[in-house]
Amino acid sequence: QVQLVESGGGLVKPGGSLRLSCAASGFTFSDYYMSWIRQAPGKGLEWVSYISSSGSTIYYADSVKGRFTISRDNAKNSLYLQMNSLRAEDTAVYYCASSIAAVYFQHWGQGTLVTVSS
Amino acid sequence: EIVLTQSPGTLSLSPGERATLSCRASQSVSSSYLAWYQQKPGQAPRLLIYGASSRATGIPDRFSGSGSGTDFTLTISRLEPEDFAVYYCQQYGSSSWTFGQGTKVEIK
Numbered sequence: 001q002v003q004l005v006e007s008g009g010g011l012v013k014p015g016g017s018l019r020l021s022c023a024a025s026g027f028t029f030s031d032y033y034m035s036w037i038r039q040a041p042g043k044g045l046e047w048v049s050y051i052s053s054s055g056s057t058i059y060y061a062d063s064v065k066g067r068f069t070i071s072r073d074n075a076k077n078s079l080y081l082q083m084n085s086l087r088a089e090d091t092a093v094y095y096c097a098s099s100i101a102a103v104y105f106q107h108w109g110q111g112t113l114v115t116v117s118s
Numbered sequence: 119e120i121v122l123t124q125s126p127g128t129l130s131l132s133p134g135e136r137a138t139l140s141c142r143a144s145q146s147v148s149s150s151y152l153a154w155y156q157q158k159p160g161q162a163p164r165l166l167i168y169g170a171s172s173r174a175t176g177i178p179d180r181f182s183g184s185g186s187g188t189d190f191t192l193t194i195s196r197l198e199p200e201d202f203a204v205y206y207c208q209q210y211g212s213s214s215w216t217f218g219q220g221t222k223v224e225i226k
Contacts, residue, residue: 106165
């Protein structure tokens with residue numbers, strides 16, 4: 001069955017960097033669109049970034065543009081999120097999500113917690 | 119950016135009752151681009167409905183979605199104990215995805 005497993009979260013100081021990974025299995029990764037979505041503690045869902053199946057099309061939310069970089073390695077069935085210049089407001093659980101259609105999020109990982117604090 | 123407003127914020131109902139959740143968009147949304155998710159405490163969201171009215175794989179038929187334009191509805195015909203959760207609507211438009219703020223369905 002479809003499985004998405006995020007890793008790389010943790011505690012980082014403001015201005016620091018972190019790289020999240022998402023390992024995919026149970027489906028043909030290279031056929032699927034992938035996204036990162038986050039959820040601040042006790043808050044709602046916020047889309048962060050999207051990458052097309054080939055990696056040729058990438059979008060970011062305004063709140064992370066210029067600081068975060070999404071990428072994928074179809075040979076390794078993996079999705080990444082490089083997060084630089086982290087701020088306290090980036091504190092959240094980060095979910096990776098896959099979908100055969102770009103417009104919604106079909107499968108979700110369990111999430112990884114990123115805490116930005118001094 | 120299209121803003122989605124969900125109402126009510128909290129819905130207090132008993133098992134067996136009907137739940138009607140609303141999602142209103144700040145401008146027209148293509149029905150093909152409207153989805154609903156369920157999230158239980160400590161869990162990732164789960165896709166329930168896509169294309170405004172199509173149930174995702176494995177979703178019971180007590181869940182149904184409807185609507186068009188700026189007004190969309192998620193209906194749970196008869197609440198089961200496992201349905202008490204937070205529900206989010208989501209739309210896609212102009213290379214951006216947005217979620218509503220959520221409706222919590224709690225046990226009365």
